[in-house]
Amino acid sequence: MESDEISQEIISYIYSNREELNAFRNEQPQNRKLIDNVLNLAFQELIGDGKVGKFELPGFKSLFFPFYSYGNVSSVDTVNFSELMLFSFYITFRDRYDYALDLGANIGLHSLMLSRAGFDSIVAFEPDLEYRERFNRNMAVNEVANIELQNIAISDTDGEATFVRLLGNTTGSHISGSKQSIYGETKDFKVKTISVENYIKANRRGLIKMDIEGSESKVIRSISPASWKSVDVFLEVGSEPNAREIFDFCKENSLTIFAERLNWSQVAQSNQMPTSWKDGSLLVTFDKNYFEKVR
Numbered sequence: 001m002e003s004d005e006i007s008q009e010i011i012s013y014i015y016s017n018r019e020e021l022n023a024f025r026n027e028q029p030q031n032r033k034l035i036d037n038v039l040n041l042a043f044q045e046l047i048g049d050g051k052v053g054k055f056e057l058p059g060f061k062s063l064f065f066p067f068y069s070y071g072n073v074s075s076v077d078t079v080n081f082s083e084l085m086l087f088s089f090y091i092t093f094r095d096r097y098d099y100a101l102d103l104g105a106n107i108g109l110h111s112l113m114l115s116r117a118g119f120d121s122i123v124a125f126e127p128d129l130e131y132r133e134r135f136n137r138n139m140a141v142n143e144v145a146n147i148e149l150q151n152i153a154i155s156d157t158d159g160e161a162t163f164v165r166l167l168g169n170t171t172g173s174h175i176s177g178s179k180q181s182i183y184g185e186t187k188d189f190k191v192k193t194i195s196v197e198n199y200i201k202a203n204r205r206g207l208i209k210m211d212i213e214g215s216e217s218k219v220i221r222s223i224s225p226a227s228w229k230s231v232d233v234f235l236e237v238g239s240e241p242n243a244r245e246i247f248d249f250c251k252e253n254s255l256t257i258f259a260e261r262l263n264w265s266q267v268a269q270s271n272q273m274p275t276s277w278k279d280g281s282l283l284v285t286f287d288k289n290y291f292e293k294v295r
Contacts, residue, residue, distance in 0.1 A: 003045055004045055004046055004051075004052070006045075007041075007042040007043070007045035007046050008042075008046065008055065008056060010038060010039070010042040011039065011042050011043065011046070011055060011056075011057070012056070012057070012058055014035065014038070014039055014042075014081070014084065015057050015058060015084050015087075015088070016058055018081075018084055018085055018088060019263075021035055021081075022081070022085065022260065022263055022264075023263050025081065026261055026262075026263060035081060036080060036081055039080065039081055039084075040076065040077070040080070043055065043076050043079050044076050047065050047066070047067060047075065047076055047079070048067060048074075048076050049067045049069075049074070050067070051067065053065055053066035053067060055079075057084070057087060059091055060087070060091065060113070060116045060117070061116050063112060063113070063116065063142060064138070064141045064142050065079070065109060065112070065138065066137075066138075066141070068107055068134055070169055070170045070171050071166075071167060071168045071169045071170055072168050072169050073169055073171060075107065075109075077171075078106070078109055078171065079109065082236075082260060082277070082280050082281050083109070083110075085260060085280075085281065086110070086113075086209065086234055086281060087113045087117070089234065089283075090113055090114050090117035090119070090207070091116075091117040091118070093207070094117050094118045094119065096205060096207075097119065097205050097206060097207045098121065098201070098204040098205050098206065099119070099120075099121035099122070099123070099201065099204060099206050099207075100114045100119045100121070100122045100123075100206065100207045100208070100209070101122075101123050101124075101125070101196070101199055101206060101207070101208045101209070102114065102122060102123070102124040102125065102147075102209050103125050103154045103196065103208060103209065103210045103211065103212050103219070104125070104126065104154075104209075104210065104211035104212040104213065105124035105125055105126040105131075105135065105149070106126060106131055106135075106171065106211075107131050107134040107135050107138055108124065108134075108135040108138045108139060108147070109138075110209050110211075111124045111135075111139075111144075111147045112138060112139070112142055112144060112147075114147075114207075114209070115142075115144045115146055115147060119146075119207075120146055121146070122146060122147045122148070123147075123148045123150060123199060124147055124148065124149045124150065125150050125152055125153070125154050126149065126150075126151060127151060127152060127153035127163055127191040127192070128163065128165060128170070128173055128191075129151055130165070130170065132149065132151060135149055136149070150194075151191075151192075152191070152192050152193065152194050153175055153191045153192065153193045153194075153212075153215075154193070154194065154195075154196050154210075154212060154215070154219055155175065155193035155194065155195065155215060155218065155219065155222075156195060156218045156219055156221070156222035157193065157195055157222075158193060158194050158195055158198070159192075159193050160190055160191070160192060160193060161175045161176065161190070161191055161193045162175070162176040162188050162189070162190060162191075163175055163176070163188065163189055163190070163191040164176050164182065164186050164187075164188055165186060165187045165188070165189070166182060166183070166184055166185075166186055167184060167185040167186060167187060168183070168184035168185065169184070172213060173213065174212075174213035174214050174215065175191075175193070175212075175213075175214070175215055176188065178212075178213065178214030178215045178218070179213065179214040179238070179239070180239060180241075195222060196208070196219055196222065196223065197222065197223065197224060197227060200223070200227045200230065200231055201230070202226075202230070203230070204230065205230050205231070206230060206231045206232075207231070207232055207234070208231055208232070208233040208234070208235075209233075209234050209235070210233055210234065210235035210236070211235065211236050213238060214238045214239065214242065216235050216236070216237060216238065216242055216246070217237075217241070217242040217245040217246050217249075220233065220235070220246050220249060220284060221245065221246075221249045225253060228253065228255060228286045229286050232283060232284070232285040232286075232287070232290070233283070233284045233285070234281055234282070234283050235281065235282055235284065236274075236277045236281055236282075237273065237274050237275060237276070237279075237282060238275075238276065238277065239275060239276075240275045242275075243270070243273035243274065243275045244270055244273070246273070246282075246284070247267065247270045247273050248270075250284060254286070255284055255285065255286055256284075256285055256286070256287070256288040256290070257273070257282055257283070257284055258282065258283040258285070258290065258291065259272060259273070259274060259280065259281075259282055259283075260274075260279075260280030260281045260282070261274055261279050261280045264283070264291055266288075267282075
C-alpha cells in the first residue's frame with residue numbers, strides 16, 4: 001500500500017473506534033499523546049503542505065481540505081481527535097435538528113462537515129476577514145452551497161469590539177479582553193458583534209458548535225432559558241474562570257453538561273470541567289438523556 005492509503009486506513013480506524021479510543025486516551029496522558037500523534041502524522045500525509053489535500057471519514061463524502069498556515073500551526077492541527085468526535089455527533093444526531101450555527105468558523109472545516117452530515121441550513125460566523133477567501137474556496141472545491149458566512153463576531157450583545165489577531169497563531173485570535181494572557185505579535189481591528197439570540201429560531205431545534213477563544217462563557221450565559229429548550233451547544237472551554245462560570249450557570253439553570261474527558265458522561269463537579277482545548281469538548285444541553293437515545 002502507498003503511504004497515503006495507509007494514512008487513510010489509520011484515520012478511518014481511529015474514527016470507527018473513537019469511543020473505545022476516547023476511553024483509552026482519557027486513562028493516561030501518554031495514551032492521549034500516542035493517539036493524537038498517530039492521527040496527526042496520518043493527516044500530515046494527506047492534507048499537509050504539498051499533499052493532495054483530501055481525506056475521508058466513514059459515513060461522510062470525501063472532503064477536500066487543502067493546507068493552510070496559521071503561523072506556527074497549520075490546518076492539519078485543526079483536524080484532531082476531538083474534532084472527529086464532534087463530526088461523528090453531527091451525523092449521528094443530524095435528524096434531531098433543523099439548522100446549525102458554526103460560531104468561530106475559521107476556514108470552514110466544521111461548516112463543511114455539518115454540510116456533509118446532511119444539515120441543510122448552516123450559518124457560519126467568522127469575524128476575521130483574513131479567512132474569508134479560504135473559507136469560500138473550501139466551500140467551492142467541495143461543491144457546498146448551503147452555508148451562509150457572516151463576517152461578524154458572536155457575543156452577548158450587538159455592537160462593536162476590538163478583535164486581536166495573533167500573528168504567530170491566528171487560531172488563537174479573539175475579542176480583546178476575553179483571554180487572560182496572549183503571546184507574540186498582534187494586530188488589532190474593530191469588528192461588528194451580534195448576540196447569538198438573533199439566530200436562535202423559536203420552535204425549531206438547532207445545533208450550535210462554539211469555538212470562540214475565550215468568549216464562550218459570556219455567550220453561553222447570554223442564551224435565554226427559553227432558547228435553551230431548543231438548542232444544544234458543543235464547545236471548547238479556554239480557561240478555569242470560564243469553566244467555573246459555565247458550570248455554575250448550567251447548575252443554576254438546570255442544564256446538563258457532558259464532557260469528552262469523561263467519555264461523554266455528565267459533569268457532576270466543577271473540577272471535572274475542561275479548562276483548555278487540550279481537555280476536549282463539552283456538550284451543554286437541556287436534555288439530560290441526550291446520549292441515552294443512542295446507547
